Amino acid sequence: MQFKREEKNRASFLDNLNEAQRAAVEFCDGPSLVIAGAGSGKTRVLTYKIAWLLEQGLPPYYLLALTFTNKAAREMKSRIAELVGEKQARRLWMGTFHSIFSRILRNEAEAIGFQSNFTIFDATDSKNLIKLIIRELELNDKQYRPGTVHNQISNAKNRLITPSMYAANSEIIDNDRQARLPAISEIYSSYQQRLRAANSMDFDDLLLYTNILFRDHAEILERYRNQFQFILVDEYQDTNFAQHLIVTQLAEKHHRVCVVGDDAQSIYSFRGANIDNILNFKTNYPETRVFKLEQNYRSTQNIVNAANSLIKKNSEQIFKEIFSTNDVGEKIEVKSAFSDFEEGLIVANKISRMRMEKHSPYSDFAILYRTNAQSRIFEEALRKNNIPYRIYGGLSFYQRKEIKDVISYFRMIVNPNDEEAFRRIINYPSRGIGDVTVGKITHAAQRQQVSLWQVVAAPASYSLNVNAGTARKIEAFHTLISSFIEQNKSLNAFELAQEVIRRSGIAAEAYEDMTPEGMSRTQNIQELLNAMSEFASTRQEQGEENRLADFLSEVSLLTDQDTDSEAENEKVTLMTVHAAKGLEFRHVFVVGMEEELFPYAMARTGMRGLEEERRLFYVAITRARESCTITYAKSRFRNGQINPARKSRFLKDIDPTYLNMDRQTAADLPQSAETDDFWGSMRRNRLEKERSITPKKRAAPLQQTYSSIPLSKEAKELQEGDIIEHERFGRGVVTAIEMGGSDRRAFVDFESAGKKQLLLKFARFTIVGRSG
DNA sequence: TAACACTTGTTTTTT
């Protein structure tokens, strides 16, 4: 009796959970998989489970909790702190894969041949270095686009394929050859060497090297295995192979691992996420207990039912029946607009109206789109209507040029071998060291297998051949950085940052620049200093390290999602659907529901891609608590032209019972690309034009729509049966030419690259003959 | 070296 009461008191917070949630929280003797439908209280389960484990007496530093974003980690930590106290919460090993394992890698750096002060390359740094290597190898950088190459390397790393494995894998090498990119293997290996020489890692390396560390050092793996008695992973559907293997390795002994996720919300396969990780979890651990959270507490029944009917169209999924006992709610309204411009107005107007009618503050509204480029049109419409908004995504604060430049100084101070940082600041602010000199330094460094910094530190011993004036400038740069390194021994992050800004000449340059852009740059730098000041003082208060290296390792892994420090009240949220994952809003607008845009044209290849796009749409709809509005436009400004647009095929995947679509919209010609050819859309647009009440307004864009796009002579003359030589795909036979939308496309069967569709206004090729 | 004009490609989502 007494025992029971005690038990009940101890875990009284469990009363806030439903049966399934509670069962998931209380099970901790083996592997478990929590399938958490949208809005089913997943975060609550995770936080309560952690609190529960701590109450059971598990010391916080024995618990490893991995999340997808820093923001999720922060939020969860603070909610746990509310349950079990700040002191315990702070000692949890909780964060993103990248932040947790960079911490571990710094501790164990020696074992894998790095120094613990290694710096982290972001995607821009990686691409810059790759571009440099491509040039050094004298490859054509039109053919080898840094982005493409980086993608390929990133994919390899996510599958734990090292440069030597890459080179030895005939399948991959064949593929690269087919794609006419046979040198990727060489670029990859060179890239990896350069990163190592720079004592730097890119994002993917943090996972790759963790795996290498665990593979090659059994004793280290053993230590972490023992430490992490319980492992929790959030958003498991979005883990890639590298992440999956880390978890598997750490959990191998005790099998106390709980993964939480929703296969229906897997939307990151482009980044290597493998939905099979969650689908096959049970196979991995046969004794797995599966808990399904199927009650949606977030949304109205209509929204839940509509989303269910949509996701049913996907083939691969774990069975579950998500339901809501909330109000039935309004149907999802589907609205069509004549143009993207009008779409913006419709949304802005509806927000204004709903705000009054429903007494909703602006912060209750979100506009979700597929691509960041769509934000502009909504910005304009909202501004015109005096509606305050906040855009998430796009360029993050830490990716702005001026911030990256300042941060590059920090990187040089912490890790002078950092090649990218060196390149950014060697002539910033300009100190008369140009490309030629940097080229010479690079060359010397390459020749003697040292870093750029080492050459600059001892030009003579690496026989750097520059004139006396340049030598003096290099010496001055070396002295400057050296003195910062010296000061770094005594100053905290903020103090040192002030020194850097002042003595490097950044401050002088910034204050001189009175152009609006210049002032905004100065402001951003000031903002960075403020952030550092805050960092230094809070860290100090908590008795933690507040040196430059600590600041740097923290911000290297931050993204825009994490920078929303100010309380953004009374503003409409604009973001991509990806960025909205995990969030909820009372009123959601899902915009641009058009073929080629959503599903996105490039992501549409194959079933797999299409299903992921459908899941993305599912994520978008399930962000809504009370109302959801879907819009699309019949013409859209894209790449400098107005293009006709068709409503998305996904709209017919939703059970019409849950939709509110006016007759006109419902009758809009839908999706079948085969019948919806150029002439069909031309006729429809003509009709609309004639019916139009404000022909003047519409005349201009329509004219542009069909104005002739200048085609190359080759493209004009091209006909079926021609044999062409394409810049990238090689030789092929034209099997058909057709008008798709407003563009002429050629269907070509290439000898090595297979069947491709080419947009004639973009394609670059020559006609080399005709086939029989 | 830096400022400018011209050309080119672009076309997803992001830890």
Next chain:
DNA sequence: ACAAGTGTTA
């Protein structure tokens, strides 16, 4: 349409 990259000039 626009941004980024290239080439030309002072």
